[in-house]
Amino acid sequence: MFENAEVPLSEEPRTPRWSRFDAQWYLLRYPEVRDWMREEGQEGPYAFYQQTGQRYGHSPNRYFDEVWYREAHKDVRQGLIREEWASGFEHYIATGYKTHAPHWLFDEPAYRRRYPELTQRFLTENGFLNGYDHFLEIGESHYYRGHHFFDDELCRDLALTFPDHFDSRIGLFGSWLGLPAHVADAGRVSWYFDPVWYLTRYPGVRQEIAAGHYSSALHHYLTNETPRLFDPQEFFSEQFYATAHPDILPSLEHGFFRNGYDHFVRYGAQEGRIPQADVDLAAHMSQTQVRNDVRNRLYDSAFAHLVAGRTGLEEGRMAALAAVPAIPEEQSRILFEREAEAILPSLVRHPLDFTVHGVPEVSVLMVVYDRIALTAQALASLRANYGGGIQLILVDSGSHDQTRHIGRMVRGATILRYRHNIGYLQGCNLALEKAEAPLALYLNNDVRLYPDAILHALKRLHGEPGIGAVGGKLIRTNMRLQEAGSIIWRDGATYGYLREDDPNLTSANFVRDVDYCSAAFLMVRTALLRRLGGYDPRYMPAYFEDADLCVRILKAGMRIVYDPSVVIEHLEFGSSGAAGSHALIRGNLKTFARLQQDFLRHQQPAHIRNAVLGREHRVSQRRKILFIEDRLPLRRLGSGYVRSNDIIREMTALGYQVTVFPVLARDQTSIDLFGDFPETVELIVDRNFSSFADFIQERVGYYDLVWIGRTHNLERLLPLLNESSRYLPAGGPVLDTEVIATPRTLERIRILDLPAPEISFDEMLQQELDCARFCQKVITVTAHDAELARRAGRVSVSVLGHELNPQPTPAPFENRHNILFFGAIHDEGAPNHDSLVWFVESVLPLLDSVLPPEVHFTIAGFVGPNVDMTVFSTNSRVEIVGPVGDPRELFDRHRVFVAPTRFAGGIPFKVHEAASYGLPQVVTTLLQEQVGWAEGSEVLAAPADDPQAFAAAVERLYRDGELWKTLRNGALAAVERDCSPADFRQALSGIVQSCMA
Structure with a gap:
């Protein structure tokens, strides 16, 4: 029709x-x-x-x-x-x-908030009128979510049950909107609403649907005229929520939220508020897997995650996403051996080639007794792991299986055969006599090497001549640690540090000097081995010979280093059998304790609580600093976290062992944790403010200095520091203020026309720095802040600014376009956020008449999860790119940088950073005064209350190539002068040394 x-x-x-x-x-x-x-x-x-x-x-x-x-x-x-x-x-x-x-x-609005990259500029350039257009056209198919109450994954389950009611041409969302009620109400399309429970709880709703007043239970819940009288599902109670959280009642009465559940879904779930008497959402949120699933957007809140688990509808998916269960070791051992057997046919047809031309880089010493499949797997892993010159020395210690045919699987190896089992120790010493490479690797035949293990060990030994041996992270077949370096106790017993723990723990993943590393993988300088005579024959046939060797290496004045990037999977006791091994271990322990008693008497007593103290070799232990910050100072977070990261790097370069302790709990990815800090830094990720006192007590006497970043962290910790002072260095901590906030606070009050404080400037300053009385030294970032600290009565004050190396990007003026802001926006109302609101609302409109419409304003940098970026994204000139890894490309293609900050303290790192990349900038006069740079030769500046002047400066710099070159050169010279890494390190070294004296 x-x-x-x-x-x-x-x-x-x-x-x-x-x-x-x-x-x-x-x-x-x-x-x-x-x-x-x-x-x-x-x-x-x-x-x-x-x-x-x-x-x-x-x-x-x-x-x-x-x-x-x-x-x-x-x-x-x-x-x-x-x-x-x-x-x-x-x-x-x-x-x-x-x-x-x-x-x-x-x-x-929520769709645009959830996906800040959907700026008006992006939508227009891609032909979309608004977010709804984007969602219907491509968003749904790319797993964008348009509403809390519609989850396409759950709707897909419904579609599988009622395939005739869903049309692939219009998608799941469009199909659901046209469903008859009996289909729409047959199952969930959101973890926030249960239609089956709802209709059972409120049977009158079914009648209203039948009368045509509503199309479904969800339609009724989201549109009925008395929303506070209905609960959406069994895990939320309107009555309980209002009673348990009375602070939300005024907002409900004024109509800011439709009902209590509206508040809970938008804010309460993220805050961990209790939705019902028997639902402990905060406890659920505390689980690492839950936080990871939410961060990875598998669920949009911990409450959704909780509902999914409790309903039982998500059993398959939840099981797949749950933390990996423990693997029974008896099963993992069988699997390891079966995998070894599976590669035998291939090696017979395609032998491994260990032929060396010239001098080998490393001589591998391997003693084997039967277990041909394990040996073949270890050798295949060795050859695949490193393509350089490996001299393979195999000692066949009287094998009775097919090991006698190992030569058919390996070419170029030196094979020493013996008619009887001469034992591991003697076999290694005989192999050592044949070693030609400058480095020798003791390697078990029951291991698999993880990527680049050989390369990492070689680099470690080549890079530091004082290192005598390098060991790695040994992981058992059940993926639990065998050791992350080993401790030798005072009684001669040994302990694999973190045995049975997760190999990815941060405490297992920093480089340190240790007492010894097991010779399942131990790379040693060959000349040193020969000088020491290899293994001591008094430990024949095996066990404690490697611990004894490591002690003798240490006595020779050489270091033993645990390198977590050297990863080895080990079939523990795979080459000997556990029963006989334990008997040998007990016997040789007595021999070791007798022969090395002069070494052992200085070791830690054998107790698990001494593991942290014993995990590093006592003689080579570096002085230790506990560095406390809001959170792990990742460089991508911007703000003062870059400076904190630089301080940690420089402390490490100066030879200090640094532990970083975050006051606030934050989940971080492995890429963040292990890619942003020096390899010798210990990162604490399983502790926070609530467990700080226990942490300090566990490490009594461990630290030589406590460095506290940001004054508010000292305020938080002060009661705990007072209580635990007997466990801490006697001199007291160092407070690194990062910024003295009183001037910034008063400027914010003036700019925003807020009520004036009832106390004077000096009283505010005294209150801010009162907690610093506990400290032996106060650090500020500028001389101006140092004077303020002294004005507040702090006597011992030092200045430590920023460090930066100029690295100007190469693109010339004429090849660059657009305006850039690069900085972190952690919270709404914070200085960077306020500056962008002012620039977008007051300055950008003035540029519309003087700059071509294709010139856009890019906002880049970290954005906090609770920051609403739609205040910027609706402007047609704005492009939001969020955090970036390497910002060089970003700076290279932009022509002008802006820093429109209206209130701030300390030193504006973003101004220094932009200058270091050679990007000229327009800043507020506030920031110009803070950096002390000259107008017109190093920077352009305009008052923060004069948008016309700021816009005129931006236009002038955007159009004037000669001015652009002048500012670029002047600012690069200023960075070199003001942010010298050498000066930064020298200042930091002086501060730390004076505090440890």
Whole structure:
């Protein structure tokens, strides 16, 4: 009957799906229209809708809900009363699409907040009118989520149950909007709402659906007129939530939230508020796997995760996402051996080639007794691990299996055969006599090497001549640690540090000097081995010979280093058998304790609580610094975290052992943890403020200095520091203020016209730095802040600024375009956020008339998870790129940098950073005064309360190539002068030495 099922209601070249009139859907939704058309003589449903239907509150398609739109948006309702619009849809088509949600199951503002990359510029350039257009066209298919109450993964499960009701041409969302009630209510499409439970709890709703007042249970819940009288599912109670959290009641009464659940979904779930008496959301959130799943957007909150687990509907998916269960070692050992057997046929057909031309780089000493499959697997792993010159020396210690044919699988090896089992120790010493390489590797035949293990060990030994031996991280077949370096106790017993723990623990993944490393993998300087005579024959046939060798290496004045990048999987006791091994171990322990008693008497007593003290060799132990920060200072976080990261790096370069302790709990990825800090730094990720006292007590006497970053952290910790002072260095901690906030606070009050404080500047300053009385020294970033600290009564004050190396990007002025801001936005209202609001709202509009429309403003850098970026993204000039790894490319393609900060303290790192990349900038006079740079030769500046002057400076710099070159050269010279890494290190060294004296 209707050849054109969809009629565009917009003149755009590509009309959004939400703008089209759907005749077929319209007649199904409003069946009475057929009779009305006949009575009124209308030619078709589209004409009827235009002349009559829209005034009756009809929706033109499934994607727009006319009745809800009128009720949800007060301005639309008032416009209809004034007859400014024929319908809500006419308003939406004309202007509402920019800001208003069109349907109770799609939230336009929330969609743009969730995905800040969907700036107005991005949408326009890609042909989308708004976020809803993007979602319907490509967002849904790319797993974007348009509403808390619609999860396409759950809807897909429903589609599998009712395939005839879903149309792939319009997607899951469009199909669901057209479902009959009995299908829509058959199962969840969100972890936030349970339609089956809802209809059972409120049977009257089913009657209202049958009467045509609502299309589904979810429709009723999201649109009914008494929202506080209905609970959405068994895990949330409106009555309990309001009683347990009375602070939300004023917001509910003033209509800021539809009901308590609206508040909970938007804010309460992230805050860990209790949704019901028997639901401990905070405890659920504390689980690492839960936080990881939420961070990775598998669930949008810990509450959704909890519901998924409790309902049982998600058992398969939850099982797949759960933490990996423990692997029974008896099973993992069998698997390890079966895998070894599987490669034998291949090695017979394709032998491993260990032929060496010239002098080998490393001589591998391997003693084997039977177990041909294990040997073959170890050798295949060795050859695949390193392509350089390996001299392979195999000692066949009287094998009875196919090991006698090992030569058919290996070419170029030196094979020493003995008719009887001469034992591991004697076999190694005989192999050592044949070694030709400068480095020798003791390697078990029951191991598999992880990527680049040989290369990392070689680099370690080649890089530091004082190292005598390098060992690695040994992981047993069940993927638990055998050792992360080993401790020799006072009684001669040994302990593999962190045995049975997770190999990815940060405490297992920093480089340190140790007492010894097991010779399952131990790379040693060959000349040193020969000088020491190899293994001591008094330990024949095996066990404690490697511990004894390591002690003799240490006595020779050489270091033994544990390198966690050298990773080895080890079938413990795979080459000897555990029963006989334990007997040998007990016997040789006595021999070791007797022969090395002069060494042992200085070791830690054998107790697990002494493991932290004993995990590093006592003679080579470096002086230790406990570095405390808000969170692990990752460079991508910007702000003062870059400076903190630099301090840690320089402390390490100066020879100190640094432990970083974050006061606030934050989940970090392995890439963050192990890629942003020197390899010798210990990162604490399983502790925070709540466990700080226990942490300090466990490490009594361990640290030589405590360095506390940021004054508010000292305030938080001060009661604990006072209580635990007997466990800490006697001199007291160092406070690195990062910024003295009093001037910034008062400037913010002035700029934002906030109520003035009731106390004076000096009283505020005294309050801010009162906690510093506990400290032996106060560090500031500028001389100005140092004077403020002294003004507050702090006597011992030092200045430590930033360090930067100029690294100008090469692109010339004419090849660069656009304006850049690069800085962290941790919170709304923070200095960077405020500066961007001012620039986007007050400065950018002034540039519209003087700069071409294609010139855009890029906002880059870390953005906190709770920061709403839509205040910027709706401007057609703004592009938001978020955090970037290496910012060089970003700086290389932009022409002007802006720092429109209106209130701040300390030194603006972003100004120094932009200058170091050779990007000229316009800053506020506040920042110009802080860096002390000259106007017109190093920077352009304008007052923070004069947007016209700031815009004029941006335009001038954007157009004037000669000025651009002048500022670039001047700022690069200023960075070299003010941010010298050598000066930074010297200042830091002086501070630390004076505090440890």
